[in-house]
Amino acid sequence: MNYRPRCRSAGDMGNIPMCNMIWPVLSERPYPADQYTNLAMHVREQLSQATRPLEAFISSPTNAEKMAMIVASVRDHPSRPLGEILDHLSPSVLEKDKLNPSIIEALLHAASLNAMVKLPELGTCNNFENEDRPTAGKDGHSLQEAVSSMFSTPTRRPEDQLIDHKLTMSYLSVYHKYDVIWVNDLTQHLQIDRSLRTIKIFQHKIWLSAHASIPGQSLLGDALVCEALDTLNLLFPQHDRRNHSFLNDRGQRFYSLGYCGRERNLHLQDYRYWGSNLEQLMDIMKEPRRGFWQLVPNARQLNILESANFWVAIFVACLAIISFAFGLVAVVYAKKSLDVSLESLELTRLQYQLSVAQACTDPDQAKRLPLFCKPSG
Structure with missing residues (x-):
C-alpha cells in the first residue's frame, strides 16, 4: 500500500x-x-x-x-x-x-x-x-x-542464550552508572562508550511502532525495524516502576506505548543486527557494581570479602558511636551527681549551723559548748 x-x-x-x-x-x-x-x-x-x-x-x-x-x-x-x-x-x-x-x-x-x-x-x-x-x-x-549497507550483520550469530531479564537501562544506570544519550540515527543505536559510561539509544519508539505494524514504508528492511523495536522493549520493559521513572526523568514518554504488539524477546540469537551490542551490555552486568552498590553482597560477583570488611567496619563504627554516646551520657549524669552532692553538703553545713545556733540559745547548753557559743556582749 x-x-x-x-x-x-x-x-x-x-x-x-x-x-x-x-x-x-x-x-x-x-x-x-x-x-x-x-x-x-x-x-x-x-x-x-x-x-x-x-x-x-x-x-x-x-x-x-x-x-x-x-x-x-x-x-x-x-x-x-x-x-x-x-x-x-x-x-x-x-x-x-x-x-x-x-x-x-x-x-x-x-x-x-x-x-x-x-x-x-x-x-x-x-x-x-x-x-x-x-x-x-x-x-x-x-x-x-x-x-x-550502513547496518552490518556479524558473520558469527550470537549464541542461543537467554538474556537476563534484569538487563534494563535503569539497572545499568543504577548499578553500573551508565547514562543514556538519546539519538535520532538508528546507525548509532546501542553504541556503547565504556570510558564515558554512556549508551546511545534511538528515542523514536512511535516511529518504530508505526513502521513495524505496516511493512514496506521505509528504506530499512522490516526485520531491522522490528529488531530495533525489540531492543527498546528489552531495555525499557513494561510493569517496571523504576524504568517508568527513569524515562520520565529524562523527558521520554514512550513507556505508555507498551510493547507495540510484540513481546519482550530475551533470546539473544534473535538479534541479528544488535546482538553483539547486547552481548556487551550483558558483559557490563557481570562487572563489579559501582558506587555504594559495590559494597552490597551480590551473587553476580565475588565481592563477599569486600562486603564483609565494609559491613564489619560499619558495625565497629556504630559500636564506637554508641559507646561514645553512652560515655557522654555517663559524664552528664556524673556532673549532675556531683552537683547534687555539693548541694547536699551545703544543706548539711547549714543544718549544722542551725543546730549550733539553737543549742547556744539555751544558757545551760551554751556553758557546755564554750567553743561554739561565744558569750554575748
Whole structure:
C-alpha cells in the first residue's frame, strides 16, 4: 500500500500534522499527542538543515510539504537508482538539471528522514569504513542499498542464550552508572562508550511502532525495524516502576506505548543486527557494581570479602558511636551527681549551723559548748 502525504497550508504546523505528513503511516493508528514531541523536533531540525536545498523545488509553498513530497518519492521507489528518482522528481524542480547538488542534497535529507539514518553526502563515501559499500548515486546503487549497507550483520550469530531479564537501562544506570544519550540515527543505536559510561539509544519508539505494524514504508528492511523495536522493549520493559521513572526523568514518554504488539524477546540469537551490542551490555552486568552498590553482597560477583570488611567496619563504627554516646551520657549524669552532692553538703553545713545556733540559745547548753557559743556582749 502506497501512502501519499496530505497537504497542509503554509505556516506553523502542529506536531501531529507535520509528522503525519512526513510519515503518513503514523496516521493509521492513534498515538497520544505527547509521543510526537521529540519526533517533530527531529523533523524541524532536518527541515532547517535542508532549507536551501528545498529552494530548488517549486511543487509546494512550504518546506514541510516539499519534504513530504520527496519522502513519498523515496518511499514509493526504494529499489530504483538515484537517477530514476531524480527523473521522477524533475517536474517539481525549478532547474531541470537533475545533477544539481541542491536537488541531490534535498533527496538525501528526505531519504535520511525516511530511514531515520544520516546518509552521507555524495563524494564522502570515504567516511565509510569499507569504501566498497553501496553509496547513493554511486554505480547506480539505490537508496535502499545505501541504507542497508550502513547496518552490518556479524558473520558469527550470537549464541542461543537467554538474556537476563534484569538487563534494563535503569539497572545499568543504577548499578553500573551508565547514562543514556538519546539519538535520532538508528546507525548509532546501542553504541556503547565504556570510558564515558554512556549508551546511545534511538528515542523514536512511535516511529518504530508505526513502521513495524505496516511493512514496506521505509528504506530499512522490516526485520531491522522490528529488531530495533525489540531492543527498546528489552531495555525499557513494561510493569517496571523504576524504568517508568527513569524515562520520565529524562523527558521520554514512550513507556505508555507498551510493547507495540510484540513481546519482550530475551533470546539473544534473535538479534541479528544488535546482538553483539547486547552481548556487551550483558558483559557490563557481570562487572563489579559501582558506587555504594559495590559494597552490597551480590551473587553476580565475588565481592563477599569486600562486603564483609565494609559491613564489619560499619558495625565497629556504630559500636564506637554508641559507646561514645553512652560515655557522654555517663559524664552528664556524673556532673549532675556531683552537683547534687555539693548541694547536699551545703544543706548539711547549714543544718549544722542551725543546730549550733539553737543549742547556744539555751544558757545551760551554751556553758557546755564554750567553743561554739561565744558569750554575748
